[in-house]
Amino acid sequence: MKIRAAVLEQFGQPLVVQDVDLAPPKAGEVLVKLKACGVCHTDLYTASGADPSGYCDCVLGHEGAGIVEEVGAGVRSVKPGDHVVTLFSAECGECLHCKSGKTNLCLAVREQQGLGLLPDGTSRLSRASGELRHFMGTSTFAEYTVMPEVSLAKVNPEADFDAICLLACGATTGIAAALWKAEVEQGSTVAVFGAGMVGLGAVAGAKLRGAEKIMVFDPSEQRREMSRQFGATHVFCGGENAVQEVLDETDGFGADYTFEATGLVDVMGQAVEAARMGWGLATMLGVAGKGEQMKITPRFLITGRRVQGASFGGARGRTHVPQLVDMYLKGDLDLDGFISHRLTLDEVNKGFDLMHQQDGIRSVIQFD
Numbered sequence: 001m002k003i004r005a006a007v008l009e010q011f012g013q014p015l016v017v018q019d020v021d022l023a024p025p026k027a028g029e030v031l032v033k034l035k036a037c038g039v040c041h042t043d044l045y046t047a048s049g050a051d052p053s054g055y056c057d058c059v060l061g062h063e064g065a066g067i068v069e070e071v072g073a074g075v076r077s078v079k080p081g082d083h084v085v086t087l088f089s090a091e092c093g094e095c096l097h098c099k100s101g102k103t104n105l106c107l108a109v110r111e112q113q114g115l116g117l118l119p120d121g122t123s124r125l126s127r128a129s130g131e132l133r134h135f136m137g138t139s140t141f142a143e144y145t146v147m148p149e150v151s152l153a154k155v156n157p158e159a160d161f162d163a164i165c166l167l168a169c170g171a172t173t174g175i176a177a178a179l180w181k182a183e184v185e186q187g188s189t190v191a192v193f194g195a196g197m198v199g200l201g202a203v204a205g206a207k208l209r210g211a212e213k214i215m216v217f218d219p220s221e222q223r224r225e226m227s228r229q230f231g232a233t234h235v236f237c238g239g240e241n242a243v244q245e246v247l248d249e250t251d252g253f254g255a256d257y258t259f260e261a262t263g264l265v266d267v268m269g270q271a272v273e274a275a276r277m278g279w280g281l282a283t284m285l286g287v288a289g290k291g292e293q294m295k296i297t298p299r300f301l302i303t304g305r306r307v308q309g310a311s312f313g314g315a316r317g318r319t320h321v322p323q324l325v326d327m328y329l330k331g332d333l334d335l336d337g338f339i340s341h342r343l344t345l346d347e348v349n350k351g352f353d354l355m356h357q358q359d360g361i362r363s364v365i366q367f368d
């Protein structure tokens with residue numbers, strides 16, 4: 001079929017929205033009609049050429065939500081009409097990692113996905129000049145996409161697509177990290193470094209878990225104020241004094257839980273130092289630049305601080321994303337508060353411009 005899609009043709013250049021060909025789903029694959037898609041920093045990072053593992057030509061986009069249109073042979077878990085959230089992080093439930101219950105890094109589609117292909121090593125996307133590759137196994141800057149069944153979370157059909165598409169990446173990363181990766185305890189103290197979408201998600205998750213004090217560090221006043229709406233109780237600019245400010249708020253001990261959501265290695269170091277001696281748990285969520293390293297003073301570990309990291313907040317997509325959609329429907333999670341701009345697919349490059357200008361938290365593309 002012919003579809004409209006935003007193609008990355010050249011690094012550092014605007015995406016080109018055009019007609020491309022999409023082949024029908026093969027065995028284990030699903031055709032999804034997109035209804036909404038967030039514009040994420042990872043799309044921009046790849047489009048800019050900064051990502052060393054990036055490739056083109058490909059159809060970008062990975063924060064999608066939509067409706068199942070058609071299923072390939074052997075697909076059992078979804079059927080036409082089902083509402084789904086797209087997952088760049090699959091959950092097959094059968095591989096060594098999925099069965100371990102210890103990690104969300106499913107091995108099922110990983111290798112081919114990294115090459116821009118579906119699990120059988122081929123692409124469903126093409127145009128007259130040749131084959132196009134998939135991006136993150138999702139390619140959701142498009143009217144339709146074909147994805148592996150194991151990369152789709154079936155969700156409650158009552159939820160708005162433009163809100164739940166954010167659970168495909170950014171929002172879940174922060175929320176799941178607080179809820180299930182760090183397992184923030186009731187009455188605890190929390191420090192969150194960075195109040196972009198991931199940091200705000202961690203704030204929301206910590207609030208849901210009943211944290212008593214939630215400190216947020218971000219240089220943007222607009223974002224600091226926004227973090228209060230998600231549950232921050234104390235806000236700071238960050239910078240050199242951040243660790244001291246956490247200590248001052250916690251009787252000199254440090255926070256029970258810290259979350260790093262900036263990708264800056266110096267801030268990662270602060271997140272470790274600001275964690276409480278004895279049991280403080282520092283969770284790294286930001287993606288650092290290529291080749292960068294973080295420094296940790298060993299004494300911080302000897303005296304009981306722990307450090308962990310998680311991709312997608314440690315969420316197992318097909319298990320956890322439907323739960324988060326239900327929390328949204330119950331009114332426990334404010335996803336609409338993340339949406340700052342609504343765009344059409346043809347305006348996708350404007351979404352990147354808004355990100356460069358640090359205007360708002362998230363732009364969402366809406367499809368007819």
Ligand SMILES: [Zn+2]
Nearest residue numbers: 040042169170
């Ligand atoms: Zn993303």
Ligand SMILES: [Zn+2]
Nearest residue numbers: 092095098106
């Ligand atoms: Zn798996």
